[in-house]
Amino acid sequence: MIGSVIGLGGGVLLTPILTLFLGVPIKYATGASAISTIATSCSAASVYVKNGLANARIGMVIELSTIIGAVIGALTAHYVYSSGLTWLMYIVFGFMSLISMILTVRRGRGEPTNVKPPDWTTRVFKLYGKYYDSSCKSIVEYYGVRWWLAECILFFSGFSAGMLGIGGGAFNVVGLDWAMNLPIKIATATSSFIIGATSATTSMIYWSLGYIHPILAAVSIIGVSIGARIGARILSRISGKRVRQIFIMVLGYLSINMILRGVDMSGYIPIPRIQQYAISMVVAICILFVILRSPRIGDAR
Template identity: 40%
Template sequence: MKRLTSSDKSTAQTQAQKQPPPSKLSNSISWILQGGVILSALLIVIGIALLPTRPGGLTPERVLNFPQTLTQVGAGLLILRPQAFIMLGLLLLIATPIVRVAASLVTFVIERDYKYVVITGTVLVILIFSLFLGSRSQENEVAINTFQIHFSLGVALMIFVGSLLAGVIGALVGLGGGIMVVPMLTIIFGFPIPFAIGVSIISVIATSSGAAVAYLRDHLTNIRIGMFLEIGTTLGAISGAFVAGLLAPNLLGVIFGIILIVSAAPLIFKIGEELPQNVSNDSWARTLNLASSYPDHKLGREVPYQVTRTPFGLAMMYIAGLISGLLGIGSGTFKVIAMDTIMRLPLKVSTTTSNLMIGVTAAASAGIYFSRGNIPPLIAAPVALGVLAGALLGARLLLHMSNKILRIIFVPVIIIAALEMILHGLGIGSF
């Protein structure tokens, strides 16, 4: 393995200094995410506050009776229908990552960074195309009202607490919280899997938007790496949506679960690694200005890093998006593994950059779940609020953790995610 000389290190620091200052882009994206999160949470809280003004209480019948189109949401707002306000808040949360990509495009245009104008424009086009596909895929939905649902104030509070924990873990390890939300809703509370997956998409976006605000302001996230790799994830998600009906998703779940366990093996051998060693920029990283640095509060210094095997990382992102499109699950584990073990980024950069990316991947499929009526507001509301609060807490905790501790947390989470995929594929358990 090639060792870095003092000349190489000097070159890395020079390349990091030559990068356009990230503050303008980071601050604009941070403000957009913060505004989207605050407005979304406010509307959800308003909807919850309006619930006692309407008869019916928190009954299963009320859970199943909610607006499922934009027209119904608009009509419900006019008559102060609680679930219409909650649904509007959820839709704004879904739109936040899309607005973030559009704002990034404008910022790159202003900075005359034309390489990233093309990259970001490509991501935005793919994202809009995926939303268009989602609006046209409503015919396969199964009636949910045949399921027996148990719902009450106590259930809603327990969902909030569970989602709070999911948000903390999701923010720390770069996942969307769905790894906990889906089994919690299906196994513990007995909700149907279409509801659980639809609400899980909300939890992914909430984790991404909530934690990214802090990560961007603390300059932990590499926006350029995230934007470039989002080309792979969004293309993969669309590909998965196209071929989902042609392949056996259960078999794929087992295969990808096994692949995920195998992929976790290098992490186990590097469990004590604090920072990657002997990494040199490849030609792609140099061309795209991917090398950077981040302030590590635990180490008490600025940590420069370089990026290698970029094409393989992009290919892995396509696979991650493909998994999301095929199986309807989050793929943050694959994103973090790709950046950590293939591209050799510091784990804090891998998890925070993955956190930024998962919101875009989830937003690409959220329109499908909304159009199918798979996002019930009364279930999604405590999940969204709990995950948002947990993500903000997790983002604060990460600043004071070492990469070693994050790796110790991340490895068991990967194994749990892999087992969930395998069990789901084998049809074992409610999930």
């Protein structure tokens, strides 16, 4: 049911849908999301690694800091829950998914202009490779630079992944594309390779903290896997751009609704449910207008 939507989006959709509409406690929702992120990441990564879009070597030397981030993030989440600040998680989640939405939107705009020459980290960690680009029909060689900067950004992405049970893909891509100067195709594919390890670390900690509801996690994994298949098929049939615009709108709606729900739960400013839905809907429609007025949003990722 939820699966076909999730296939288009990933973990960042699952948690809000589970908590806002199905009434699942956010702990269990993030647990189910973390574990089903592994499923999507592994099946995507196995394809990407095989066709050479995901660079396994770069992935393996770069995932170090996401894992440190994930451990610290998951422990932070535990601290927040145990001090009774569950409402704060809703707000943090809302803001994080807004940020990742903006990052995804901006990704379509132009090629990076700040091309850096190979530096010492390129040599030491062998951060280079080549791939067959189907749109230019040629083999493209690339290299990565500024390994340390990417590690810093990936620490942050790991932290958000560990705290919220998401993949952190949007932040990973910033690290790999902007900091390391990798081509966007390589960056997105390598990111999904890394996400598996990040989410596995998160899930293992959640597991021992008891945040994983076995049946919910199992149903989510199956839903997400089926959804990813259906999503891929639908995507190939209708315009990908339109789908991405709808996805951005849905994500905007969910993030705002999460923030409002969090504010409501905190008890400082009570907002009735009806108003929460209404405000989120208004914001989502505003986002839709912004998207329609700037036709480049939603172009190739």
